[in-house]
Amino acid sequence: MAVDENLKIEMGKQGVFVTTLQELYNWGRRSSVWPMNFGLACCAIEMIATTMARYDLARFGAEVFRPSPRQADLMIISGTVTKKMAPQVVRLYNQMGEPRYVIAMGACAISGGPFKQGYNVLKGIDRYIPVDVHIPGCPPRPEALLDAFITLQKKIDAQSLTGENRPRHLNPEGQGEFPVPEQGEHDLEPPSNTLVWPAPMVIR
Amino acid sequence: MITPILARQEGWNRQPEIVPDGEGELLEVAMGPHHPSTHGVFRMDVTLDGERIIKLKPVFGYLHRNHEQLGETMSYLAIMPYTDRLDYFSSLSNNWGYALAVEKLAGIQVPERAEYLRVILAELTRIQNHASSVGFLIQDMGASGTPLMYAFKEREKILDLFESLTGSRMMCNYMRFGGCRVDTTAEWLNQARKVVAGIPAFADEFEALLTTNEILMARTQGTGILRPDLAVNAGITGPLLRASGVNYDIRKVDRYGIYDRFDFKVPLGEHGDVYDRFMLRLLELRQSVRILEQALKDIPEGPIMDPKSKIRGFRPKPGEAYGRIEAPKGELGFYVISDGTGNPYRYRVRPPSFVNLTILEDMCLGQNVADVVLILGSIDIVLGEVDR
Amino acid sequence: MKTIEEIKAAIEAAVPGAGVEIINNPSPSAQHSLLLQRETALAVAQFLRDDAELAFDYLSNVTGVDWLDKEIVEKVKVKKTVTKTVDGVEQQVEETVDETRKRVEPGYLETVYHLYSMAKKHGPLILRLRTANRTDQVELPSFTPIWRSAEFQEREIFDLYGIVYTGHPDLRRILMWEGFKDHPMRKDYVEPDDFEYEPTAHDAVAKRAQEHQAKVAAAQNGGAA
Numbered sequence: 008m009a010v011d012e013n014l015k016i017e018m019g020k021q022g023v024f025v026t027t028l029q030e031l032y033n034w035g036r037r038s039s040v041w042p043m044n045f046g047l048a049c050c051a052i053e054m055i056a057t058t059m060a061r062y063d064l065a066r067f068g069a070e071v072f073r074p075s076p077r078q079a080d081l082m083i084i085s086g087t088v089t090k091k092m093a094p095q096v097v098r099l100y101n102q103m104g105e106p107r108y109v110i111a112m113g114a115c116a117i118s119g120g121p122f123k124q125g126y127n128v129l130k131g132i133d134r135y136i137p138v139d140v141h142i143p144g145c146p147p148r149p150e151a152l153l154d155a156f157i158t159l160q161k162k163i164d165a166q167s168l169t170g171e172n173r174p175r176h177l178n179p180e181g182q183g184e185f186p187v188p189e190q191g192e193h194d195l196e197p198p199s200n201t202l203v204w205p206a207p208m209v210i211r
Numbered sequence: 212m213i214t215p216i217l218a219r220q221e222g223w224n225r226q227p228e229i230v231p232d233g234e235g236e237l238l239e240v241a242m243g244p245h246h247p248s249t250h251g252v253f254r255m256d257v258t259l260d261g262e263r264i265i266k267l268k269p270v271f272g273y274l275h276r277n278h279e280q281l282g283e284t285m286s287y288l289a290i291m292p293y294t295d296r297l298d299y300f301s302s303l304s305n306n307w308g309y310a311l312a313v314e315k316l317a318g319i320q321v322p323e324r325a326e327y328l329r330v331i332l333a334e335l336t337r338i339q340n341h342a343s344s345v346g347f348l349i350q351d352m353g354a355s356g357t358p359l360m361y362a363f364k365e366r367e368k369i370l371d372l373f374e375s376l377t378g379s380r381m382m383c384n385y386m387r388f389g390g391c392r393v394d395t396t397a398e399w400l401n402q403a404r405k406v407v408a409g410i411p412a413f414a415d416e417f418e419a420l421l422t423t424n425e426i427l428m429a430r431t432q433g434t435g436i437l438r439p440d441l442a443v444n445a446g447i448t449g450p451l452l453r454a455s456g457v458n459y460d461i462r463k464v465d466r467y468g469i470y471d472r473f474d475f476k477v478p479l480g481e482h483g484d485v486y487d488r489f490m491l492r493l494l495e496l497r498q499s500v501r502i503l504e505q506a507l508k509d510i511p512e513g514p515i516m517d518p519k520s521k522i523r524g525f526r527p528k529p530g531e532a533y534g535r536i537e538a539p540k541g542e543l544g545f546y547v548i549s550d551g552t553g554n555p556y557r558y559r560v561r562p563p564s565f566v567n568l569t570i571l572e573d574m575c576l577g578q579n580v581a582d583v584v585l586i587l588g589s590i591d592i593v594l595g596e597v598d599r
Numbered sequence: 600m601k602t603i604e605e606i607k608a609a610i611e612a613a614v615p616g617a618g619v620e621i622i623n624n625p626s627p628s629a630q631h632s633l634l635l636q637r638e639t640a641l642a643v644a645q646f647l648r649d650d651a652e653l654a655f656d657y658l659s660n661v662t663g664v665d666w667l668d669k670e671i672v673e674k675v676k677v678k679k680t681v682t683k684t685v686d687g688v689e690q691q692v693e694e695t696v697d698e699t700r701k702r703v704e705p706g707y708l709e710t711v712y713h714l715y716s717m718a719k720k721h722g723p724l725i726l727r728l729r730t731a732n733r734t735d736q737v738e739l740p741s742f743t744p745i746w747r748s749a750e751f752q753e754r755e756i757f758d759l760y761g762i763v764y765t766g767h768p769d770l771r772r773i774l775m776w777e778g779f780k781d782h783p784m785r786k787d788y789v790e791p792d793d794f795e796y797e798p799t800a801h802d803a804v805a806k807r808a809q810e811h812q813a814k815v816a817a818a819q820n821g822g823a824a
Contacts, residue, residue, distance in 0.1 A: 044247045048274055048595055049299035049381065051251065059363040074247040089598075091776050092252055092273040095244055121293065124284065125277030126783045126790045127775065146299075146381060192780040194791035224747045271751075272774035280784055318627025443656050443717050446748025459717045530626020533660065533713050533723060544660050546713070549626065561660040561713075569751050598774060 029168045036080075036106065037068075037163040040156070043079035044072040045099065048086025050113040050146040057149040067156050076102040081159070083152075084138075087115035087122055088129040090195050097187045100136045105176030105183065108163075110155050111138045114145045121145065134199035136185055224444045226573035231260040240580075244273045248351045248584035251594030255571075255583065262579045267572045271565075271598050278599040282558035287313055287388070287525050290558065295382040297560060298596040300343060301336040303329075303373070304538040306386035311467060312534030312545035313388045317527040319520045325390040326469045327510040331403065332385065333536075334499040334506070335373070338410060339366040340539035340591075341450075341492040341499075342417070348489060348588040349421065352430055358421060365413045368406050375399060389520030400507060407503045414497055422490065431485040435574040435586035439483065445569045449541025450495060451590055454480030454487040461537035472509075473502045485589040492591075526553050540564050540591055560599055564592040600721035603631045606653065613650070614642045622727060632711070632725035637739060640728055641766075644745045647714065647724070655724055658746035660713040663756035665733070665785045668706040675700050706733045708762050712742065712749075730762060733785075741767035759784035 010025055018025045046054060058064045058072065073079045076099045088096055100109070111132055114120030119130040132138065139162060140155045147155075166174045175181035185203070188195040231237060243254035252273035258266035278297065282290045294309045295302035307329050314321065321329075346362030370380045376399055377383040377392070385392050421427060437447070439455040452459055460477040462470040478494035480487030529551045535544035541563030548557040567590050574586050601609070607619050610633075620634040635643055647655045677698045680691055708730045715722030730737045741764035742749040753764045754773040761782035764770055772779060781788055792811055 045245055046251055048251065048276075049296055052299060052381065055359075056363060056367070059367075060360050061364070061367050076245075087274060087276050089273060089275055091275065091774075092244060095252075095273075099245055121296070122276040122278075122281065125281055126788070127272075127275045127277055130793060148380065190776045190778060192778060194793060198791070198793045272772075272776070275774040277783070315628040315630075316626050441747070444747045445750075446658055446746065457717060459720075464720050528626055530624050530628065532626060532628035532630060533725070535659070542659060544713070546660060546662050546711070548664065557662070557664045559660070559662040565751060566748055569747055 030164075032168065033164050033166060037160040039071075040067075040069045040081045040108070040159065040163075041071045041073050041079050042069055042081040042083050043076055043099070043103070044074045045082060046085050047088065047092070048115065050085035050116070053146045053149055054083055054085045054112065054152060057152045062149040062153060064153070064156070067153070067160065069156060076100075077104060079103055080106065081108045081110065083110045083112050084116040084132050085112045087120065088132050089127045090129055090190070091127060093129045093132075093135060093195060094187050094190065096132065097135045097185055101184050101187070105181075106174055107176075108139045108159055109136060110140045110142065110152075110159065112142050112152060112155070113147055114143060117141050117143065129195070131204075134204045135188060136200075137203055224441060226441075226576050229260075229263070229265050229576050231265055235261065237265065242583065243270070249587065250347065250592055253587075253592070253594055253597070255587075257580065257583065259580055262581075264575050264578055264580060264583065267575045267583070269568055269571055271568075274594045274598040276595075276599065279558055279560065283554060283556070286553045287527070287555065288522060290555075291386070292382065292384040294560075295384055296595055297562065297599065298538065298540060298543070298564070298593045299381060300340045300593055301539050302381060302383045303332040303336045303385060304536065304543065306383065307333055307468075308534060308536045308538065308543040309545045310386040310388055311536060312532055312547050313527070315534045316530060316532035316547050316549060317388065317520075317525075319389040320517055321390055321468075322514045322517060323469070323511055324394075324513040325515040327506050328391050328395060328515065329386065329468055330470070330473070330506045331503060331510070332373075332376075332383075334503050335369050335403070335407075337499045337539045338496050338503075339369045341496045342366060342413075344539075344588075344591040345417070345421075345489060345492050348485075348585070348591075349427070351584045351588040352427065358417070361413075361417055361420065365410065368409070372399070372403055372406060375402070387516065387520075387522060388525065389517030391515045394515050400510065403503075404507050407500060407507065410500050411497065414493060414500075418493055422493070427489075428486065430582070431489060431585060431589075433482075434485045434578065434582050435589060437483045437570060437574055441573065442483070442570065445573075446566045447541070447570055449537070449539070449563055449567070449591075450488055450491050451541065451567050451570075453477065454491045455483035456480055461535060461542055465535070467534075467536060473505050475499075475502050485585050488589040524553065526551060535561070538563055540593070540596070541567055560596075562596040562599060564590070564594075565597045565599075568592060568597065600719075601653070603633065603724075606724065607633060609650070609653065610643050610646060613646045614639055617643050619643070630723065630725055632727050634727045634729065637728060640726075640740050641742075641745070644726075644742055648745055652719075653724075654716045654718045655714040655722070657715045657717045657722075658712060658742065658748045659715050659723070660711075661742075661749050661752035661756065662711040662713075663760040663762060663784065664709040664711060665760060666706045666709060667786050668733075669704040671702055671704055673700050673702070674698070707731070708733055708737055708760055710739055710753075710756060710762060737761055738763045738765050740765055741770075743767050758782070761785065 010027055015025050064070050111117050116132050119128045122128045140158050142151050142155045144151055238259045240257045242257055243249045244252040254270035256268045294305040297305045342362040342365050346359035349358040373383055374380045376395055377385040437455045439457050442452050442455045456479050475498045478491050480491050527549045529549055531548040533546045535542050543563055544561030546559040547555045550556040575583050610617050610619050617639045618636045622632045622634050624631050647653055675698050676695050679696050681694050683690055683692045710728045712726040714724040728739050739762055753767055756762050757770055758772045758774050
């Protein structure tokens with residue numbers, strides 16, 4: 008359904024702007040990604056630094072940090088998710104309206120990072136919710152977060168509105184609610200959501 | 212003035228309970244763990260009678276990353292980068308606290324140049340911490356963005372210095388037992404002098420913007436008053452204690468490092484309210500500039516590591532040591548028990564923010580619910596340190 | 600500040616039967632500590648805070664320590680009467696024989712308090728309290744009525760070590776969630792098996808990793824069938 012690029016340029020010279028509904032729709036969405044005002048740990052400070060004058064996240068249309076998950080499109084998991092916090096993170100994710108995206112910022116959010124061996128540390132938030140962009144680093148520099156934003160914008164741009172690969176919010180059968188783990192006597196129950204994250208097998 | 216403790220009655224070190232006026236129902240609100248003004252993942256279970264706070268129970272542990280348990284499983288040196296992540300605003304102070312404790316445990320001396328470098332870095336850390344904590348406090352009041360932007364503008368300059376010296380903006384991992392990791396250059400020191408020379412102008416601008424602001428005065432003066440006797444008994448340290456008028460600064464009391472060589476004053480508050488704490492941080496920031504000017508002038512040439520200290524395979528003799536420093540938030544102590552192996556048998560962090568929160572409920576009782584975020588902001592907590 | 604011996608004498612003069620013991624610290628820090636008895640600890644603490652000269656009005660740090668049962672292996676020389684055949688004649692001979700003896704020194708949980716004085720600007724004074732054992736007699740007196748700063752720190756030790764502080768106004772878990780059963784900072788705590796092992800696990804971790812992988816494989820095969 009893409010418009011021929013040459014035709015687009017030619018028509019543009021004539022003063023006619025040609026686009027598709029999909030491009031327009033994705034352009035609107037990617038230019039106003041509102042992140043949730045949600046800081047977990049050290050990486051949150053770098054996230055704040057990214058919004059400040061020097062790195063200026065506003066250039067990407069994402070400066071409006073919303074404290075309420077209902078108004079946010081993007082959740083930046085900025086720091087270590089502990090087992091005490093994990094149910095709340097999943098609940099907040101469930102409360103966000105579609106379309107919604109997740110950036111796992113920093114080593115802790117990806118895998119537990121340096122605190123991986125701790126008894127109260129969740130070994131990666133993707134055990135419970137799907138993650139769109141991972142940024143390594145401890146903490147990632149503000150430039151890395153900007154790069155993650157651009158990657159996310161590219162991802163949004165590439166989404167097609169119809170067909171098999173259409174995003175979750177356009178698919179009536181798409182999963183909306185993700186089960187919230189319970190805090191058990193020794194550990195979280197279940198320890199991971201196997202639909203989102205099948206436990207990896209190591210082949211020796 | 213601290214009144215003698217003997218004359219006290221039972222239960223004096225606890226704010227009396229507030230009786231609801233009986234009109235209407237009590238409302239229980241959970242503020243947090245996701246809340247824009249709790250500085251991270253912190254929760255307060257608040258019971259309200261109308262707007263007034265009847266009860267407030269802080270709930271911790273949402274960022275409990277098992278720092279102490281991990282410390283027991285790794286070598287003395289490997290703990291150093293973890294201390295960066297305690298109070299992630301002031302990683303260099305944390306480094307110093309831990310290095311000091313281990314140096315006491317093993318009896319290591321630090322060369323003079325390294326002592327100077329430590330003072331310079333710790334005071335730079337204090338400046339950026341105080342500037343940002345004031346910024347966050349005003350942000351919690353509702354001045355969205357602007358003061359914080361001013362603070363972060365200055366913070367970025369200091370972070371650039373940290374990055375060019377240590378290789379990282381926030382997690383510096385710079386100090387070692389018996390000195391520092393890499394030596395600095397003359398250019399770095401010149402750059403530091405330039406940054407320090409610019410800080411008084413920033414402080415003037417910041418104060419002109421804030422101190423006589425009518426809304427700020429109306430909201431913070433008389434809010435969250437902390438009595439000095441209660442503050443001492445509850446183990447409060449740092450700006451929070453000094454704002455209540457108790458003269459206790461570990462830089463002056465313990466004279467650790469080379470703090471006895473510098474001429475600086477300890478500012479004290481009079482009322483112990485939120486405004487005093489806010490002003491005290493700005494005054495301390497100016498005193499840090501004084502220390503920095505002296506340190507940057509006097510820094511000698513020489514080695515930065517004790518040649519006898521052993522970095523790898525470091526095994527102190529059995530024993531224990533408690534070392535403490537004046538971190539930007541208060542007394543940061545490290546307690547290390549060695550059993551002669553390469554790992555500490557017990558590694559304990561005495562976090563200032565965590566102990567300072569003891570008093571949160573007492574300061575909030577009877578106040579309006581909107582003032583809770585102010586009082587919390589004036590304590591200046593960092594959750595990495597509270598929950599560890 | 601008085602030396603630790605002088606403080607000990609002052610305590611024993613003020614609190615009869617205090618039974619304070621000095622624990623030496625061999626490291627260069629030379630921070631020696633006083634071991635208090637559980638029964639008289641509160642009276643001693645009150646004295647230390649209210650005495651005009653000592654005036655330890657500031658309790659800085661409260662630490663829990665877990666000391667496991669220690670198995671001590673000793674070689675003891677024992678005299679024994681042995682029946683021996685010397686030159687074809689049975690004789691009763693006394694001999695010294697080396698014998699290894701094992702004895703178990705029972706473990707305990709310990710709380711360490713670091714005291715300073717804000718009024719006199721001295722310190723630290725280190726106090727220790729020990730429980731009777733690690734399992735069922737884990738009560739210690741709470742210092743919270745005397746120093747408020749112990750309130751959260753004692754709650755933390757209750758949570759992570761399981762020391763029960765009698766007289767604490769609000770003894771609940773603080774860092775872990777309500778309903779959590781273990782005390783994770785104890786040395787014999789077993790972590791839940793949720794570790795994502797690297798393919799290159801080695802040494803002690805390799806065995807744990809293999810067991811973990813076997814469990815994952817069994818769960819996946821079971822799920823498929």
